[in-house]
Amino acid sequence: MTATDLADVEYVVRTLAATAVEKEKEFGDLDAVVGDGDLGYSLARGFEKVLTDWDSLKRDDVATFLQQIALVISSRIGGTSGPLWGTAFLRASAAAKTVDTIDGTAVVAMLRGATDGIKARGNADLGDKTLLDALVPATDELERQISAGASPEECRKAFAAKTRECADATSKLEAKRGRASYSGERSIGSPDAGAVAVAILIERIVADWP
Amino acid sequence: MKKFVNDPQQFVPEMLEGLALANPDTLKYVPEYNLIMRADGPDQGKVSIVQGSGSGHEPAHVMIVGKGMLDAACPGDVFAAPPFDYVYETTKLLASPKGVLLLVNNYTGDKMVFEMAQEMSSADGIEVKTLFINDDVSVEDSTYTIGRRGVAGNFFVIKAVAAAAERGADLDEVIRIGEKVNSVTRTMGVALTACTPPAKGSPLFDLGEDEIEMGVGIHGEPGRRRAKMMPANEIVEEILGPVVKDLPFGDGDRVALMVNGLGGTPISELYLLYGQAHKRLAEQGISVGRSYVGEYCTSLDMAGASITLVKLDEEIESLLMDPAEIPIRVF
Numbered sequence: 001m002t003a004t005d006l007a008d009v010e011y012v013v014r015t016l017a018a019t020a021v022e023k024e025k026e027f028g029d030l031d032a033v034v035g036d037g038d039l040g041y042s043l044a045r046g047f048e049k050v051l052t053d054w055d056s057l058k059r060d061d062v063a064t065f066l067q068q069i070a071l072v073i074s075s076r077i078g079g080t081s082g083p084l085w086g087t088a089f090l091r092a093s094a095a096a097k098t099v100d101t102i103d104g105t106a107v108v109a110m111l112r113g114a115t116d117g118i119k120a121r122g123n124a125d126l127g128d129k130t131l132l133d134a135l136v137p138a139t140d141e142l143e144r145q146i147s148a149g150a151s152p153e154e155c156r157k158a159f160a161a162k163t164r165e166c167a168d169a170t171s172k173l174e175a176k177r178g179r180a181s182y183s184g185e186r187s188i189g190s191p192d193a194g195a196v197a198v199a200i201l202i203e204r205i206v207a208d209w210p
Numbered sequence: 211m212k213k214f215v216n217d218p219q220q221f222v223p224e225m226l227e228g229l230a231l232a233n234p235d236t237l238k239y240v241p242e243y244n245l246i247m248r249a250d251g252p253d254q255g256k257v258s259i260v261q262g263s264g265s266g267h268e269p270a271h272v273m274i275v276g277k278g279m280l281d282a283a284c285p286g287d288v289f290a291a292p293p294f295d296y297v298y299e300t301t302k303l304l305a306s307p308k309g310v311l312l313l314v315n316n317y318t319g320d321k322m323v324f325e326m327a328q329e330m331s332s333a334d335g336i337e338v339k340t341l342f343i344n345d346d347v348s349v350e351d352s353t354y355t356i357g358r359r360g361v362a363g364n365f366f367v368i369k370a371v372a373a374a375a376e377r378g379a380d381l382d383e384v385i386r387i388g389e390k391v392n393s394v395t396r397t398m399g400v401a402l403t404a405c406t407p408p409a410k411g412s413p414l415f416d417l418g419e420d421e422i423e424m425g426v427g428i429h430g431e432p433g434r435r436r437a438k439m440m441p442a443n444e445i446v447e448e449i450l451g452p453v454v455k456d457l458p459f460g461d462g463d464r465v466a467l468m469v470n471g472l473g474g475t476p477i478s479e480l481y482l483l484y485g486q487a488h489k490r491l492a493e494q495g496i497s498v499g500r501s502y503v504g505e506y507c508t509s510l511d512m513a514g515a516s517i518t519l520v521k522l523d524e525e526i527e528s529l530l531m532d533p534a535e536i537p538i539r540v541f
Contacts, residue, residue: 067333074326075295082294083322090329121322123356 005102009062012205017047019204031193039193046077066093084122091117104146111139128176131194138163160206167199211406218409222265222287233537236276243296246272247282257375257384258304261313262297264289269538270507278534279372288407289429291319297327309337309381315360316344341388343367345397347456348425348433361428362470362507363395363518373532396456398449399516401426405509424448428509446486450517461495468518473508483515
């Protein structure tokens with residue numbers, strides 16, 4: 001585990017948190033189309049706490065750091081978003097625990113851990129019109145880029161572009177999970193709020209990469 | 211709607227404070243996590259039995275903490291799953307070398323929170339398992355669930371696993387018993403009125419003066435159908451019938467019969483319902499071995515009742531008869 005690894009992970013989490021807080025209203029409006037409008041509020045409250053507690057979080061290694069993030073987020077976010085995001089960080093932490101360095105392959109394993117965790121916890125799968133429909137194909141794309149020998153920067157850009165493309169494409173899907181599923185067919189035509197929020201977060205992380 | 215309430219946000223903490231003050235020798239209150247636990251807990255020589263759920267179902271579950279029943283309960287706000295850290299911290303505080311069993315009524319929010327708490331405390335090295343209770347026969351999926359809901363029948367699961375733990379059973383054995391009791395327990399309820407959460411101040415849903423909701427959930431969520439008000443014996447037929455048919459219970463079976471009030475129905479009416487149910491079962495050759503009439507799992511001030519049947523065998527009956535010391539005793 002290198003200091004650079006931890007610094008990179010800290011950058012990603014901090015940007016995620018700051019962006020979620022900054023975009024509270026935008027995320028809420030996205031969710032209000034077919035959901036219950038609490039996505040912006042939930043994420044902002046959880047990540048706000050991450051920023052408040054930032055200096056006191058344990059940083060022994062990447063796994064410990066991410067586990068702390070999981071605990072903070074799931075303690076603060078109500079409804080189902082808390083356990084879902086918390087589980088994502090917890091599983092990413094578990095994946096980080098098994099590697100010596102956070103290289104591209106490790107990032108893919110952490111993302112897979114996160115999306116598998118969300119699938120299991122939320123009893124959701126691809127095609128249910130959730131953030132999984134953006135994050136899973138984007139992770140596949142990242143893996144392809146890495147094995148094709150792309151540079152880290154190319155990998156990041158391809159990852160963000162694929163997330164956006166797939167998030168927008170969730171418009172065609174009918175919601176099967178979460179509050180939006182009560183809207184049934186009426187959910188067709190609007191993208192999934194969680195998927196678009198994830199695309200916005202990843203775009204910001206990639207654009208501002210130090 | 212008139213309520214005994216100060217600040218609606220403090221409704222649950224103030225209730226828990228009252229509960230703790232009324233039972234200083236037996237209960238301990240940890241306000242940080244809405245946690246009510248046995249004053250002498252955790253007992254390092256037994257499996258800790260913990261239940262969490264939303265508040266508003268009292269006496270479930272904070273008022274059934276005590277020797278022979280729960281070791282702890284960590285409720286959320288009214289009708290809301292407890293926050294994750296309440297469950298996680300409770301699990302850590304209740305950790306015993308024999309392990310912790312988390313009992314959860316099957317609702318989407320609770321399920322996620324408890325599964326995550328289990329995952330996180332397991333990672334900390336605590337031996338912890340989760341058991342989901344789903345006794346409601348009314349609907350297969352509901353507003354808040356994938357699969358059946360957990361309702362008043364959870365009392366039988368709690369009582370049996372708690373008695374087994376008290377006798378010294380290990381975690382696997384306690385789970386075996388819990389799964390067994392859950393598998394032979396069936397419940398259905400009916401609402402005569404809606405309920406009013408203190409923070410909302412008005413009824414949670416609309417139910418006409420002459421209407422009742424058959425198969426209502428304990429948060430007022432929809433059941434099987436809305437019907438016109440009818441005589442008590444017809445209501446008993448409507449809710450006992452599906453319960454009997456579901457397992458099914460039949461000629462020669464010995465059962466525990468619970469008539470549970472949902473919070474706003476007088477005990478007199480509950481006994482009237484009990485009599486009707488008991489006689490109907492007898493007509494079908496089903497004998498009642500254990501009877502329970504009163505408020506167990508309520509829905510705030512909702513007028514209504516649920517009927518639960520548990521198929522008894524020697525093992526279950528013996529566990530149900532073990533002693534328990536809990537705050538809802540009368541004297």
